[in-house]
Amino acid sequence: MSQYKPSGHGVVVAIDGPSGSGKSSTSRGVAADLGLRYLDTGAQYRALTWWMIEHGVDVDDAAAIASASLWPRLESGTDPEAPTITVDGRRVDAEIRGQAVTDAVSRVAGVQTVRNRLIELQREYIRAALAEGPGVVAEGRDIAAVVWPVADTKIYLTADQAVRAARRGAENGGADLIKTQADLARRDAEDALTTRPLDAAPGAVVVDGTHLSLADVIARIVEIATEAVRS
Ligand SMILES: Nc1ncnc2c1ncn2[C@@H]1O[C@H](COP(=O)(O)OP(=O)(O)O)[C@@H](O)[C@H]1O
Numbered sequence: 623m624s625q626y627k628p629s630g631h632g633v634v635v636a637i638d639g640p641s642g643s644g645k646s647s648t649s650r651g652v653a654a655d656l657g658l659r660y661l662d663t664g665a666q667y668r669a670l671t672w673w674m675i676e677h678g679v680d681v682d683d684a685a686a687i688a689s690a691s692l693w694p695r696l697e698s699g700t701d702p703e704a705p706t707i708t709v710d711g712r713r714v715d716a717e718i719r720g721q722a723v724t725d726a727v728s729r730v731a732g733v734q735t736v737r738n739r740l741i742e743l744q745r746e747y748i749r750a751a752l753a754e755g756p757g758v759v760a761e762g763r764d765i766a767a768v769v770w771p772v773a774d775t776k777i778y779l780t781a782d783q784a785v786r787a788a789r790r791g792a793e794n795g796g797a798d799l800i801k802t803q804a805d806l807a808r809r810d811a812e813d814a815l816t817t818r819p820l821d822a823a824p825g826a827v828v829v830d831g832t833h834l835s836l837a838d839v840i841a842r843i844v845e846i847a848t849e850a851v852r853s
């Protein structure tokens with residue numbers, strides 16, 4: 623059966639992969655090159671987690687997380703040159719990258735009520751991008767498998783864990799490499815309880831960026847996405 627494609631339908635590029643594989647930087651580059659919007663779904667999970675910590679919600683209590691998750695209003699700015707994330711009107715782009723959020727986010731993302739809410743929000747952003755323009759690059763862990771299984775292009779972006787840790791460490795001003803790697807391994811394992819960050823979704827093209835520069839990864843995905851809309 624062929625996919626349903628309304629006329630004038632834009633494109634959705636789904637980029638999934640584990641922490642530190644290069645999803646955000648690659649997705650922004652691909653979106654900028656192709657003139658698409660950019661949706662960072664990890665930033666939404668992080669923003670919800672930040673709000674919970676800020677409001678004293680026990681992030682080890684799944685029931686408390688589930689009920690609190692219904693309150694905050696999240697907004698993602700989808701310009702690939704300057705993406706933003708806002709909770710109840712407050713910009714939290716820097717706050718969501720802090721250690722407290724990084725430590726707790728997998729547990730918050732593991733609560734089904736949270737996922738139901740954010741998956742629906744992500745679909746609204748994708749629908750809006752399709753209605754208003756040529757489409758969107760959406761990145762996360764479950765875009766191709768769950769959020770938008772009819773994406774025109776599905777990429778599974780990965781890199782060796784040691785390389786991911788080294789890149790993450792460099793980003794954090796040369797943070798302790800052993801700790802960064804342990805942190806990454808823990809999050810890979812915790813995320814795997816909820817999504818499948820270490821496996822490609824059915825139909826996804828695997829791009830291994832271990833030995834590729836960022837520019838080369840972007841060029842490869844632009845090529846795959848361009849080919850997909852031609853065929
Ligand atoms: N192919 C690459 N080569 C070198 N550095 C990269 C590459 N891809 C990403 N990076 C760097 O690795 C770090 C993590 O990338 P990021 O896009 O934040 O990953 P993710 O969104 O998957 O967690 C960033 O500092 C980014 O600039």
Ligand SMILES: Nc1ccn([C@H]2C[C@H](O)[C@@H](COP(=O)(O)OP(=O)(O)O)O2)c(=O)n1
Binds near residue numbers: 668731763816
């Ligand atoms: N679609 C998504 C995106 C992120 N998550 C979860 C899993 C991750 O640990 C957190 C944060 O995601 P994020 O992409 O910001 O993580 P990294 O920057 O790659 O470390 O959210 C998810 O469960 N589903």
